[in-house]
Amino acid sequence: MKHSLLLLSMLATLPLVACDRPAVVTIPAAPTAAGPAGPAGPAGNTGAPGNTGNTGTSGATGDAGATGATGNTGNTGNTGNTGDTGATGNTGDTGYTGATGERGRTGDRTTVVVLPPAASAPSN
Numbered sequence: 034m035k036h037s038l039l040l041l042s043m044l045a046t047l048p049l050v051a052c053d054r055p056a057v058v059t060i061p062a063a064p065t066a067a068g069p070a071g072p073a074g075p076a077g078n079t080g081a082p083g084n085t086g087n088t089g090t091s092g093a094t095g096d097a098g099a100t101g102a103t104g105n106t107g108n109t110g111n112t113g114n115t116g117d118t119g120a121t122g123n124t125g126d127t128g129y130t131g132a133t134g135e136r137g138r139t140g141d142r143t144t145v146v147v148l149p150p151a152a153s154a155p156s157n
Contacts, residue, residue: 042087045087
């Protein structure tokens with residue numbers, strides 16, 4: 034940024050330097066045979082005003098300031114109330130108890146022995 038301002042100010046002076054300024058030419062008075070010069074004539078017209086000089090460059094622009102701190106977070110709203118507990122359902126009726134079977138007969142003190150099946154003979 035500083036280099037571009039310097040370059041711009043140098044380029045701005047170029048047209049002023051390149052202006053064609055007329056050279057001041059002094060013409061000597063011609064000798065007169067009539068004698069000494071008479072009284073001075075009226076003053077000439079005022080010359081054109083000179084060119085305005087370049088305006089100086091202002092100081093370099095300062096760096097941007099630091100970013101400010103983040104503000105505080107607002108308060109969080111209150112939590113809503115817990116809803117009421119629903120009603121408990123009714124307990125169901127007890128199921129029907131089936132009829133009781135008849136009581137078995139008493140044995141005659143005979144022991145029954147059950148044998149395993151006989152092993153079969155291997156086949157050839």
